[in-house]
Amino acid sequence: MKKIAYFPGCSLAGMDAEYDEASRLAARELGIELVEVEDWNCCGATSGHSTDKELSVMLPGRTLGTVEKMGLDTVTAACAACFSRLVTAQEILKEDKEMASRLMPELGISSPDAVKVLSLLRVIADIPKDEIAGKIKVRLEGLKPACYYGCLIARPSGLVGEEHPENPMAMDNLMSLTGAEPVRWYHKTECCGAALSLSRTDIVLAMNAKLIKMARDAGANCIVTTCPLCFTNLDLRQPQARKVVNETAPPMPAFYFSEILALALGIPRKKLGFDKHTIDVGPLLDHVLGASAGKGGE
Amino acid sequence: MNIITPEKTDKQFLEKIEKESGQNLTACNQCGKCTAGCPIAGFFDIMPHEVMRSLQWGLKDDLLNSHFIWLCVNCMACRERCPREISVSEVADALRREAVKEGVKPAEPDVATFHKNFMGVITMNGRLHEVMLTALQNVFTFKPFKDAMLGVGLFLKGRLKLLPGRIKDAGFLKLISGRLKKN
Structure with a gap:
């Protein structure tokens, strides 16, 4: 290993x-x-x-x-x-x-x-595609993630080694390997407001309301991220962000990319902390895993 | 039509920020790409490209008293896209540090308090403690019940660690708290 x-x-x-x-x-x-x-x-x-x-x-x-x-x-x-x-x-x-x-x-x-x-x-995306594909045990068909890279793994591109800082694809490609269908959207690297979360919460709520709307309009049924600050702003603060813009559409589940990957690699759902999320991911996972089980995927 | 001409330019300030930020500030030719792509420009009082011009003119007081220096979250979109290879993000850091050094009353007191509390917690323990940071933030900004319901929810889900983590290396804690006091 x-x-x-x-x-x-x-x-x-x-x-x-x-x-x-x-x-x-x-x-x-x-x-x-x-x-x-x-x-x-x-x-x-x-x-x-x-x-x-x-x-x-x-x-x-x-x-x-x-x-x-x-x-x-x-x-x-x-x-x-x-x-x-x-x-x-x-x-x-x-x-x-x-x-x-x-x-x-x-x-x-x-x-x-x-x-x-x-x-x-990057560590995971550098593993040969076939090797990852060979280890996928559960196909996550029906999952339509908006892959959200945020700022700091994409920029500055020279320093972080990102070839396509305006349209990174590493997470999209990884999600595709699990059977999920990442959506095309235009806010992959738009900032979430980061550490202003505690000090200028109003700004962070406005930024995240926009991100969530853009993901939804692109046809996503969840947002997937790699950053705990992004996740906190998108998940924990989503109920507050919804109120700011009087959102009536259903809430948007958020995940960490490794949660989705772990699930596809066959780690039991119960071993992953999905119940810790603020936005309920249960119905979406039921839908995706139910479809997968029906096709003999589990 | 008015043409604005600066009354006096402070070259010393320009040079100081140039050194501290490591950026060639005179290279900016006002294309405005930094402002166009800035996700929080809508909340700024001085736009990123205006910050660059203000520096060239040495408008020290305007800059150190600005909301901009506290609201820039260093997302690096400006650094990525600048055709003159300037990072306004590093400039914002340098200006923010300068404002603290000079004892300028921050235009965004809650943001300044956040940074102060954050550094206080990590130089004490070597690690951040979310509960402590949030509690300090609420006390020092006089908003005792801010996010209280979020806290309750997190607690019920078992996501809050009530006791702070602390590193074993006491020498390093001494080193970083010493460095913080120098500021």
Whole structure:
């Protein structure tokens, strides 16, 4: 089994434990062992870089040093913000030689890019298609996800290694392998308002009401994301966002991409934290899994 | 028709933000692509391309007192699309840090409070604790019952961790809290 260092981050160790669980299970089914970074600390997003540039490097920098010490060459984060802070720390250390010479010895970093940083979506999308397709046990026909990448795994494209920052396809392709039919829509990388969720909730609600409407108009029956902040804004705050725009259409279920993948890889529905979602995903899953069972898929 | 000419330009401020943000601020030629693609431009008082011109003119007070510096969420759409390879996102960070350093009263106090609380929690424990962060936010912004029902729902679903996680590396905690105090 291929070993990759895994940085869960504060959200996955807290409110978004179901994303953590689904990610570990899905990766394992695909032959990847996620080895948790020892004694990891917060990446600092987004307050770190709003407060002090050096702190914004020290916080994710310690993780880069720890991964080197663990003897692993790649680290992955499921959370888009954690991933972004890890690659940004590498970028700043490469550009600012003076800061690098002070911080790198202290953090145990031998060179800024000694460790490869990948988003979990990228790690999984890099597995050959046939290999993933061969492991799909439950076909999720009838699931029509709007794949929502958000900002930080798509941008800045050079830094995160995204070939198509305006129309990323990694998640769409992955969803297609499960039998789901991702919809074409135009808000794949439009921001959800992120950390303004607690401080300027009004802005976040307006942004998410728009995202949900656009996904619905595109024919989606759910939104799939990779970022805990996006998920919180789309799922937990959806009832509030609906009130702002007097929404009468049914609520839009939201998922993490690894939850959908884990389900398709044959992880029992009960082992995944679907009951933790704010928007009830039960009827949609009944519909999709019922159809799959009917065709002998389960 | 009016042509606006700046009264005086503050070159020092331009150079300071240029260094802190790592961006070539004079490269901006006002095409407006950053503003066109900005998802929250509708909430800004100064548009992203206007921020760039204001910097070229050295309009320090306008910038440090703006809502823009607190509302930009660094989604990086501007950085991705700028034909002159400037990241307004990094500029917003640099201006925000400068406003804090200079003790400017933030135009968006709740956002500034959020960042302060966030850094307080993570330099104490090494990790963020959602319950603590939300509680501090509500106390310091005088909105004790904000999102209370969401909290109840999360608690009932077993999604709230009541006790904060803490890292073992006390040396690192000392290092980061020391660095925060320097600010």
